Amino acid sequence: NAGVTQTPKFRILKIGQSMTLQCTQDMNHNYMYWYRQDPGMGLKLIYYSVGAGITDKGEVPNGYNVSRSTTEDFPLRLELAAPSQTSVYFCASSMGLGVTSQYFGAGTRLSVL
Amino acid sequence: DAKTTQPPSMDCAEGRAANLPCNHSTISGNEYVYWYRQIHSQGPQYIIHGLKNNETNEMASLIITEDRKSSTLILPHATLRDTAVYYCIVDRWDSGAGSYQLTFGKGTKLSVIP
Numbered sequence: 001n002a003g004v005t006q007t008p009k010f011r012i013l014k015i016g017q018s019m020t021l022q023c024t025q026d027m028n029h030n031y032m033y034w035y036r037q038d039p040g041m042g043l044k045l046i047y048y049s050v051g052a053g054i055t056d057k058g059e060v061p062n063g064y065n066v067s068r069s070t071t072e073d074f075p076l077r078l079e080l081a082a083p084s085q086t087s088v089y090f091c092a093s094s095m096g097l098g099v100t101s102q103y104f105g106a107g108t109r110l111s112v113l
Numbered sequence: 114d115a116k117t118t119q120p121p122s123m124d125c126a127e128g129r130a131a132n133l134p135c136n137h138s139t140i141s142g143n144e145y146v147y148w149y150r151q152i153h154s155q156g157p158q159y160i161i162h163g164l165k166n167n168e169t170n171e172m173a174s175l176i177i178t179e180d181r182k183s184s185t186l187i188l189p190h191a192t193l194r195d196t197a198v199y200y201c202i203v204d205r206w207d208s209g210a211g212s213y214q215l216t217f218g219k220g221t222k223l224s225v226i227p
Contacts, residue, residue: 004156035217040219041219042200042216042217042218042219042220043157043215043217044217045215045216059216090156090157092156092157101147101159101162102149102157102159102215103159104156104157104158105156106155106156107154107155107156
């Protein structure tokens, strides 16, 4: 199993551009999550999904959109990139049934200039 | 806001036990304590979790006080590869979504010294 795969690993955007961060998991997990981590800080939840077709906002959803058309994929969309969205983005997944651990991808480092 | 309090940093000599404390005085009866770690520039890695009883796995041991207001993660023989930020997390059950959502604080930066 590859686990949780995120692409791209690095990206530089200009202000106002849009992009999609891809996340795929091959563990047949129902639950998927997007976090962002600013320098020196902990992770903050952006969006999460409890299954295909179901998504919900986390702590910091403004400026982002998600979709979950399949169990495996959970892309994160930035429509109008702003410097405040410069961060490291982590995707994670878990079984979500009872008490389970989350498995994280390697992250996408995004700079908005 | 995170419901846990951890020291910002700790040092540990290589080969010694690393004991990382965490306070979670407002923990509810059905909330679990999770520990994750993040090695520089990588995604967080699950270590261990527990409810009331002490737990042990191949990576670490988790000691939870009887009143559940604090816990300690123990790495029995720290190596240089254990240098990382360690996060103590009390899970939050979202009854509407039917999911656990982890709230990460700033964690403890553990430096293992040769």
